Amino acid sequence: GDSVTQMEGPVTLSEEAFLTINCTYTATGYPSLFWYVQYPGEGLQLLLKATKADDKGSNKGFEATYRKETTSFHLEKGSVQVSDSAVYFCALSGLGANAGKSTFGDGTTLTVKP
């Protein structure tokens, strides 16, 4: 079945450091790919998405590129801020019999220190 594997956390960085959170997936077909963010005490928010191969999703300085050849969707940001401290979830949309049901990774906790 579909699956998402995320880089294990927690990840701790200093402010202005470069961020990469790895995400790889297994799916039959070509799902949409997402990054969601969960700030402390809040629900999940859609951070960015890509719906086809080679698309780049971007938002709030974060980027991720849909790489079909490596089945990856790594999240990057050039300069993190303390306010980026949160849990980040990679996800893919459901296809076929799983249409409508997204599959989520286990989440990666990011802490940014001033």
Next chain:
Amino acid sequence: GAGVSQSPSNKVTEKGKDVELRCDPISGHTALYWYRQSLGQGLEFLIYFQGNSAPDKSGLPSDRFSAERTGGSVSTLTIQRTQQEDSAVYLCASSLATGDYYGYTFGSGTRLTVV
């Protein structure tokens, strides 16, 4: 409404009691989902409603769990005879008719604690 609204935000219940969790999706979103997030874990799919179609209940962990959606809008997730392993954050999400192709909008969740 402007966003997905869930109530209550927190619920503490005694083992063996029944609980009802409510979700009010974004107006015009025909698809509604329930997920469960246990401590330190990812999200576990529970149930999916799409328009007037029969719901996809394939993720419900036992027959103690049920959900309904009235009038294509508000949904209620019911857990009967709660157990300690039911303790988790229950998240509701909604989306347009295209399902999850463009992603979900989540509510803030209901934190359920069974004591």
